[in-house]
Amino acid sequence: MKANKDNVISLLKKHKLLLIVSLAYLILVLVAPDRAREAFSGSLYYLVEMLQVLPIIFLLTIVIEALVPKELIVKGLGEKSGIWGYALALLLGSISAGPVYAAFPLTKMLHKKGASIANVVVILSAWAVIKIPMLANEAKFLGVNFMILRWILTVISIFLMAFLMGKIIRPSDLPIEPENTAVVINPNTCIGCEVCLDSTADLIAMIDHKAMLTRQPIGPIEIDSLRQSSEKCPVHAIHLPEIPSHRVPKIDMPDQTIETS
């Protein structure tokens, strides 16, 4: 019963925003049906836009994940990419299509594969403001001078902003996806030496002379003990993928980031 209840709660939490919006529509239908119809039909344009753009984003995230080597992203957009990184990020953001929310999964993927925070900000901002069809539209309705001046000022602002964000935001401020915290022990390399049991006896069991993970670690202490085992392992069979020491999930720990809301 309890598991069932937990399921419902997590489902409600997951769709919280959708629930709120649906409720707002429901109330509006009752109070002002005309407004509700207007709102609904106004949304359809964006729905069509999303349906056009999401498949592209879906395919591109797959391509980045599977086809683009990590080293290339680190070199082109990483912390040490410097001014060329900014230029590349600006170019990538400018040749994009679709609304900015489509850029979130793509830039997240790039960040996971080594792009710096500053360059992520450049891509997101350029994605939002600078688009070739949009620039043409702007020149048509507001004049070429207006468009060029706004473009120059925007690009300067984007670089300043990215530089500042790169200083303010640490990689540890970004949420960690649960899949990244999965720890794996490679049974093909494990030699059954049991050294790992010294620090992680409650998470690892020896089965058939191979170390097996009994469950995934919970909280920073267990992850840390697994990291120790991983470092001690003579054949490096314990993999803690994508959890550098500064990104250990903060579970049951007070939030230490200062927010300026």
Added chain:
Amino acid sequence: MDIFTLVFLVIAVVLAIVSFVKDRKKTLSAVKKSRKMMGSMLSEIIAIIFLIGLILAFLPPELIREFLGSSNTLLSTLLAALAGSITLIPAFVAFPLIGSLVDAGASIVPAVAFLTTLTMVGIVTFPLEKKEFGTRFALARNLSSLFFAIVIALTMGVIL
């Protein structure tokens, strides 16, 4: 579908096929990962889309036009920046709207503030940004975008 989006679709499909041919296993695992990522966003994206419609029903372009045309430039700039942060209007609606205002003699400062926050600051898309990049990142990016949008607007007012 406009030509630009179409070109991107073709490029994306071609690259995905190349990836599949080159490394089938890796591509399939990437498909799984992406599907999970998009799946977790979908509910929020749909919610956001209908939220935009809701906001536009209460804050239609005509009303925004009134804000922007006000004679008090400082007030109208702040209101314009705010309106741009809340709403998401497609470019092909926004540019003619702003263009007609400027032609009618309105100050360009609120117009630019509106145009820039319209795309760079997203209060509606904030939940999604927060989910992907964390509260601190989303807050810092949106606030600094708002600040720079006003700086850009004021600078353009001085130059033009």
